[in-house]
Amino acid sequence: MEIQATPWLKVSENQRFLVKEDGTPFFWLGDTAWELFHRLDRENAELYLKTRADQRFTVIQAVALAEFEGLTVPNAYGRKPLLQNGSGQYDPTLPDVSTEGYDYWDHVDYIVDKAASLGLYIALLPTWGDKFNLAWGKGPVIFNVENAKIYGRWLGERYKDRPNIIWVLGGDRPLTTALHFAVIRGMAEGLKEGDSGRHLITFHPMGGYSSSYHVHDESWLDFNMIQSGHGDLNKDNYNLIGMDYYKTPLKPTLDGEPCYEDHPIGFKPERGYFDAADVRKTAYWAVFAGALGHTYGHHCIWSFNQERSPYFIMQWKDAAQRPGANQMQFVRALMESRPFLERVPDQNLIAENYEGANHLQATRGKNYAFIYTPDGLNIKVNMGKISGETVRAYWYDPRTGGFQFIGTYENKGILTFVPPTSGRENDWVLVLDDESMNYPVPGKQY
Template sequence: MAPIMDVHRPYCGSVHVPVEWSFTAATSYADPFNEVELDVVFSHRDGEQFAVPAYWAGGHTWRVRFAGPKPGVYTWRSVCSEESDGGLHGREGDLRIGPYEGDNPLFQHGPLRVAATGRTLEHQDGTPFFWLGDTWWMGLTGRLDWPGGFHRLAADRVAKGFSVIQLFAGLFPDAKAFDEQGALEAGHQAWEQDWARINPHYFDLADRRMEWLVRAGLAPCLFGCQGWYVHLLGGERMKRHWRYLVARYGAYPLVWCLCGELTGPFDDAEVATDEKRDAYRARTRAAWREVAAYVRAVDPYGRLLTAHPQHAARDDLPDDLLDFDMLQTGHHDRASLPRTVEAVVRSSGRQPVKPTLNGEVTYEGMQEANRQEVQRLMFWVCLLSGACGHTYGANGLWQMNTPGRPFVHAGGDPTHGKTPWEEAYQLPGSRQVGLAKVLLQRYRWWMFEPHPEWVQPRWSQEEYLRAVYAAGISGEVRVVFLPHLVSRVVIHDLEPDVTYRGYYANPVDGTEHPIAQVTPDSAGTWAAPQPPMRQDWVLVLETTSARLPA
């Protein structure tokens, strides 16, 4: 994916596809990672510039990766903090970028951005992007074998319609620093044991996995670390960690997530009282605000940036440092439904408008609960309440369990379970959220708006489960989700001059059951017939022109 260029010959590449070449220092440094910073400034003929950080690759070598966002000729010049080093400073050349001619959507349509409405995501060329994420927290460790297991899992997720993979970059959740569970081949960890410097060999191994995801058309959502690491490393070292990630992966069509559980402590004693908790959260938010501003400044591409929270990212960081609001709403089966609904509705209603995404909820199989019907429930409730996409997770998969080697939590906390990832990735919920995405993509889903007033019984703060959820486009399409406890639904406000046809979609297998007639009364009210059997269902009312071309 990233062609290796010879620094002494003309360079060429394709739009959005990373190209890469190396620089060799003419001077020896005792501590190159900490002593030297190297940038390469790319200038398009139209005047636009990109100051791209290069990364230390070990020894005397630095490398730069660049993805030209538009065709044309770029001149480049290296700028080093050690101006006397002729191997690193003042090198110049040209780079010719032509059109991309392949079929990878991440290169064909470009990296992600926020749509003009402020509510959804799209590619750089304006093509809508449906975020269906999967959770591979430990995906950049040896717990997921390379290449066989990694390739197999990626292929399965592509086949099921996933578009994003959420994973950590070397500093992992729920484990102590330098826990062997976070190592890649040959025991490589992301940093040296004393935090003196980054370990480029770990990232050489991680590169293969990151590149494979992108080649497969899966956009990585790369987490820098777990939130408490900002105190362990300190602010300046955390900035260096993030500069390295931007240098190494910023050319990829990915999304940045500052950290996981931003205000979550490593040791619960730090938040044992309300006073301690408030103090910890205040200083942690302040530290991450500074790091987030740094990431904004050092990333030449302006890749989307968010944070994974304990509740809502917009509660932790100011709006100018977040491109979209990521939520976490619990793992307590259907008991997480009220919190989920309220969080999505609150987030999507905030000003200024930003996309809303539930980044963690009810992992399938967690606590021997949260089964596939709960995965369907959370997907549909979130999407029909204002979310721009959804992230799925499976217990056993997020921690990449293997037979006889379940993930062991820091401090000896009870494990979440022993299910191996090779069983967890086949849990039925992963296929069923993919089927849900397919159904929505028949329509202009990115223009959907929540319409709880369209249906009865509608959800309320008194009742979330014996209620239905609705969204759509007035006069075009209405999508209604019926949880398993609802067998009858009444549709309101049907337009008198619009003719709808209807069907029930089975969210378990994707089969459809047509409805003979949609005949509202003079007030625009229509009582839908009962679904074919007692379970959850999706009711769709559509006009003849509602579906997008195949």
């Protein structure tokens, strides 16, 4: 059965964004739900998906062979994804698709289809990286070149008629040997053989890296993904995005795993936790640097945590309504309120920038511009970078999606704009529009 609630996706003609099959823009607003298939039953999976759909997310990132002992610990219905072969090893060529009962893959199907009915895409990792590179984690390593291709072909065939699938290879592990590269290439080839190349493919790298570091030139890679990660406050993900943006051949990119809300900073609870201000900052920095969209994450959502501890500080149902999760929709609303596919990063709009936590990031189209200030510091703008003799100026509030009209200005010289408030938790976006375009207020569909 072909699910029709979500159209097929492709790369835009300018190689910078993703678009729907009719050419209209698609904004990736993702959430990391790595253990979704493995840990949630149907009722809770539906609750989670409906919550994220209501919050205007568009992509859910989940793993078939999950990190938390996804081969050996069964799902909510007592089923495992793979059978064991004659040597007692879990075998990717032997998916457990029993004709009796509700098997593991029936559950994956249910969640994928429920997501489609809600307008959500599943960025589906065939496996977490510890199953081919046990750099850390529990594994076990089960993949070689041959079985990776067979498994990829089987997955591709199973989901070939579901438009709401985006394949994500990798899984938070580096490619450090020739075998690792060959396994990933084999899996990609299998996926393409199985689904006839109908779905896009990307690669989820380890923290601090982009897929472009390992596989940018691979023909199967449709767009890049970075993981700016959880190691430091104020991680300059805009530089990682910028490096991808100017690589050739041109391929779109995004931050697919930035700092998670309520994640211990540097993986150490004693250092405190990333908060809503941190996750907003990474979102606007990345998107304004040229990303095709952005992924949010919460530390207790990806794991679907049930027990409080210093490392996982709340239950997942409470985490689903955290401030950062509810505020991500305002990134999407702003980007969709102006012409999308012409947008470029342009730091030349900024006459005077700041370092570190106060870094300003700018993007523009032909007749509009956005400049993000993380802490509400003044913005000095080189005018004349967009069309129009006069511009309308607004402040857009990333915390509420609201706006304040500033005034109308001549589009020349250097102008200084002073945000309504300043300090941590007081981030703002300066919006400049060519007055003659008569755009709606920021955050409203044009």
